[in-house]
Amino acid sequence: MRPLFCAVIVGAVAGVPARLSAEPASLAPQELARELDASLACELFGGGKLGGSAAALAPRASDATFLRRAWLDIVGDIPTPEHVIAFTLDSSADKRQRAVRALLADPQYGLNWARYWRDVILYRRIEERALIAANALEADLAQRLNDNIPWNRIAREFITATGDVRDNGVTAIIMAQEGRTEETTAETARIFLGMQFQCAQCHDHPYDRWKREQFHELAAFFPRIGVRPVQSATRRSFQVLASDRQFRIAKSDDGNRPMPEHMMPDLDDPAAPGTEMQPKFFLTGAKLPTGSLDHERREALAQWLTENEWFAVALVNRIWAELVGEGFYEPVDDIGPDRQARAPATLKLLADGFRASGHDVKWIIETICATEAYQRESRPRDEGPDRVPLAANTPQPLRADQLYNALLSALDATDEEPQRGQARAAYVGRGGSRRMQFGAIFGYDPSEPRDAIAASIPQALALMNSPTIAKALRADKPGMLASLLADIPSDDELTAELYLRMLSRQPTADELARACAYIAEVGDRAAAVEDLAWALVNSAEFRYRR
Amino acid sequence: MNRRLQHHAHISVHRGRVVARRDFLKQSAALGAAAGFWNLTEVIGASADELRSRGMACILLWMQGGPSQFETFSPKPGHAHGGETRAIATSVPGIEVAENLPCLAKQMNELAVIRSMTSKEGNHQRATYLLHHGYLPMASVKHPTLGANVADQFGAAGELPSFVQIGGRLPNSGGGGLLGVERDPLILQSASRPPQDTTPLVKADRFARRLELLDALQGDFAAAGGAQVVADQQKLVKRAADMIHSPQMEAFSLDREPEKVRAAYGPGEFAAGCLMARRLVERGVTFVEVSSRGWDTHQNNFELVRNLCGQIDRPAAQLIADLKQRGMLEKTLVIWMGEFGRTPQINPRGGRDHFPRAFSVALAGGGVRGGQVIGATNDAGTEVADRPVTVADLFRSVYHALGIDPDHENTSGIGRPIKLVDGGEVVQELFG
Structure with a gap:
């Protein structure tokens, strides 16, 4: 057979x-x-x-497992x-099939995946201030994903981006790497080709076929970019810029100012100017002459890379x-012909x-x-x-945004409107929106293999013992639990409702028996139901999608 | 590579033992030659068990913004670059520090001051990263920060987290990196408030009841592919619960200290942080970072640094004295530093700008020989004139003082080995 x-x-x-x-x-x-x-x-x-x-x-x-998973x-x-x-x-x-289609048509689809990519890009930032680009990245990418702009066009926009990082979200990859030529090169290859090429920055790749020259030839597509603060008394932001002017060699070039050409450093003499590299795409050998303008370089790379x-x-x-939950290649950003x-x-x-x-x-x-x-x-x-x-x-452990949304839905809570200045506040560690604070505790780099993602004590404490969640689980204040207690006299039905609400499934017979026994044993129905809701929020199942 | 919680305990223990055995063989030969040369920290690369039993710890006093060496540990009263800052005598004849540090001057016999630190990084973000990790930032490698590496090498510290950062999150100061979130620091916004979410919200008996209920309800997911996840979660919840109900949590309550002790540290947030650092180390926490902010004195340098020194001088000196008096100094390395120094030239606004080329770091305790100055700058303070010490040298020396092998390799997500320190040499004078 x-x-x-x-x-x-x-x-x-x-x-x-x-x-x-x-x-x-x-x-x-x-x-x-x-x-x-x-x-x-x-x-x-x-x-x-x-x-x-x-x-x-x-x-x-x-069906219940499928639906929660797909959502x-x-x-x-x-x-x-x-x-x-x-x-x-x-x-x-x-x-x-219909459920999947309906979900893909929902605007939350774009937002969810924009947040995923936001984390892919910003978890590798070499500069904390890059978080200032997070909101624009999230909003702009969500829009494109919801409009279903093809992935090659989105990639092209990221690769060729310029502009104020708070206005133009596709500048985020370059901003996250401070506009540094070699770092931007490595991240572009990692995010769009899944290849970890930066080993070849200093030496030929130890396991793969890539030579050091090939990395620097790729870097030669990005020498003319840079990042600088926006000159404004009232607006705190950064700008991704490109320049084709004739340059004076900067007094202390540290890699993030536009330069006419990319120079491969001389490893034996770091003070030497290095070797001028011609833009050449390592996977096909397609190349441009030195002296090409910035937009020619980045457009050509975007074209060749996405093809x-x-x-x-x-x-x-x-x-x-x-x-x-398991890739054909793992990690997802370390793939390639070897x-x-x-x-x-x-x-x-x-x-x-x-x-x-x-x-x-x-x-x-x-x-x-x-x-x-x-x-x-x-x-x-x-x-x-x-x-x-x-x-x-x-x-799969839920990403911070998934878990935050799940908590809001399960507890019938609302998110606060983010206020001005919070993007900044979050990265200096003094507040930020609740979602951002939550992300700071529960976030992880989504390119990492999921079985390498460990849970932390502050995460456990936030769910077990934070005043915010405790407040949302109060049965003696107007809210989700108080309404359920008032509306549903039967313990069986109340338990089932809580399971549906928190875990998107019916309780098993065993769970139903245990929960009802608990309510009976505690005596105080409101307190017992608070405990039950607390236990469900703190269960591993709540933090995972099965 | 499974780094989930349940395996953590095993792996770190196993790792500790395996390393111990392997290194024991490697070192027994070297030890013969080195015997008697080092006092407390002779064995490099000991296991977590050994390291823990030795009770070593580290307190990093971090001066965010780049403290002026001229107004602290490297005054130049005879030169125009020294500005108005005078030098004062210390408890060690022949060594002077800036007048802004009268209390630390009295502890000079415990201090080793390196006046010849040198680096190339003059950008706050990158330099803060560099002086916390010993590496420059890279998109491809999530280096663990110094505190995370120390915590990882020493293993768990009882019920308290092993790495605590006091004074809020410092941008670019890093975390567990490739070692995972469990090596991230527990961050305290202020030493005057308990850490976030650690004040029990329900009575202990009800909390215990909830935990039992939680355990009783996790069977279905466990049976449907989540067994490991559930087991890990149960351990985590238990650890978190144990922590917040632990008597050790009183470490976070400074009001448990006698009034006299609190008064000795002086007033202010930094003083409270130093006292808490001592309380935490006393209870087995292995790495505490206390930060002071505002050292980026591009304008009005002299007055600003005088005020900042007024906030940190007495607490830092008292921390050393207190550790000494309790017999803890020998096992506790105290580091005073920022991300770089400040320019010799005084700018037209009376400020000093970023200057990584020659700056100062001070160390005490942890087997460091006090009462000495290492290295020197020229009279103008523009260059290191003697005994340059790089960031790698400093990091190598710090790990060495703590008994950790600086060549220990962590492994990045793509299998690339990352040494705790790349290159550099131990600054032997620190320990001689």
């Missing part, structure tokens, strides 16, 4: 490029999802070289009890890893599909969400040597 099955799949894989060239219109997400699952089955579970069997596959997750993954929030009930009662076969196959691979691998992908043919299908779709980000998310791989139950990553990769979804 299996060899035949795989042969069919290999045929399908081989057939894809031909069909794409003949027919540029992209596949329907459901269609590609089926091909992906079949390809994965062949590569990983069907006697392929990674071994395993269909028996190792996790079963399809329940958190797509819009960064948890569904209301009404959404959970309506979804579980819906008997139509395509309800998961390259690794541009699509990096994006689909990242989104797959975020949604399924790395071994799990299920390379499946990855290729996905990347080719993404390119054929016109770099359509909503399309790729819809496609991945339609796969069995996404819709399976979760299993931990550390099951031991016999574990079959990608045979299950993986519990």
